[in-house]
Amino acid sequence: MSLFVADRLVKRFGGLLATDAVSLAVDHGEVHALIGPNGAGKTTLVNLISGLLPADAGRLVLDGVELTAMAPHRRVQHGLSRCFQITSVFGGRSVFDNLLLAVQAHAGSSFRFLRRRAAETGLHRQALELAQTLGLETVLHRVAATLPHGLQRRLDLALALAARPKLLLLDEPMAGMGPDDSQQMVALIGRLRERTAILLIEHDMDAVFQLADRISVLDYGRVLACGDPASIRAHPQVRAVYLGTEEGM
Ligand SMILES: Nc1ncnc2c1ncn2[C@@H]1O[C@H](COP(=O)(O)OP(=O)(O)OP(=O)(O)O)[C@@H](O)[C@H]1O
Ligand SMILES: [Mg+2]
Missing domain, CATH: 3.40.50.300 (P-loop containing nucleotide triphosphate hydrolases)
Incomplete structure (x- = not known):
């Protein structure tokens, strides 16, 4: 099917x-x-x-x-996820912050029963894993809006994937x-x-x-x-x- x-x-x-x-x-x-x-x-x-x-x-x-x-x-x-347009990226925040916010937004109930520290570690790990998948690990601390076009589009894609x-x-x-x-x-x-x-x-x-x-x-x-x-x-x-x-x- x-x-x-x-x-x-x-x-x-x-x-x-x-x-x-x-x-x-x-x-x-x-x-x-x-x-x-x-x-x-x-x-x-x-x-x-x-x-x-x-x-x-x-x-x-x-x-x-x-x-x-x-x-x-x-x-x-x-x-169902679609690639966000660039305007939905928090331009003034770092690439990592953008990824973390997106992962957090979609974490739902999966972290509800973990202690706060463990939940944060899990979310960080997911954000890093997305960065690796999209080849963004070398620009994690760059301000999103200052990335060249090609990398911004990859960040868009990473944010769409955060929704799993x-x-x-x-x-x-x-x-x-x-x-x-x-x-x-x-x-x-x-x-x-x-x-x-x-x-x-x-x-x-x-x-x-x-x-x-x-x-x-x-x-x-x-x-x-x-x-x-x-x-x-x-x-x-x-x-x-x-x-x-x-x-x-
Ligand atoms: N909001 C709208 N109001 C009126 N007509 C619209 C609207 N959106 C699209 N259209 C019309 O519907 C048709 C399909 O447009 P659409 O943007 O879906 O085409 P497309 O295949 O994505 O084109 P492109 O390859 O240029 O992106 C076109 O004739 C367009 O002018
Ligand atoms: Mg079109």
Whole structure:
């Protein structure tokens, strides 16, 4: 059974059908990429899944739990996390403080029965472990807002992981990055699949084809195709949609 299912989601903006009965499944351990031209409805779909926007119709189920009517923060509690934008980082605090605050916020009841000192040690350990996973251990004491762009995006990712998601939503994690930062981010995301399934929106086709186990293509709010990378690359309609754009496949 799939970890996550979106079933015939619909979203209208006035007369525009931005999400036209979209169905999509993500399996355990899967990196599922969502691609499509500008305005196809990718961000709208992520907003429907995270709960930022209410859907007009359709259902969302994560690990057997119906999310459809849940507020965004409750979806996070049930294992759905999206990458925060940079604005949600406490810019004036250190990288370590940001990580610790995020870990604390999601610790829930797991530390309730420990003595305070033991609980603090556990939280510190988790914050350090996240820093190591994302390659932030050398900048722990830097003020978050002073980090270069590539490291800020990694901190975003670390904060999203602090919620221990089952499904992580990433909307253009490589945006604005140079080739070196992009390649490092690809490697990091590749390693994250051991901890969480990922729904990845990305215009960088090299990154998509390196990372994705499966690809869904959106066009005019509809799923045009869904399949493994080889079948998507060979799909005539998908090729037609991308022909004449700078995003070569
Ligand atoms: N809040 C809104 N109100 C009205 N129309 C919107 C709103 N948000 C998105 N749209 C429209 O819905 C369509 C889908 O937009 P969306 O941002 O989801 O596309 P996208 O696939 O993420 O594009 P991009 O690749 O440029 O990020 C577009 O036509 C857009 O103009
Ligand atoms: Mg978008």
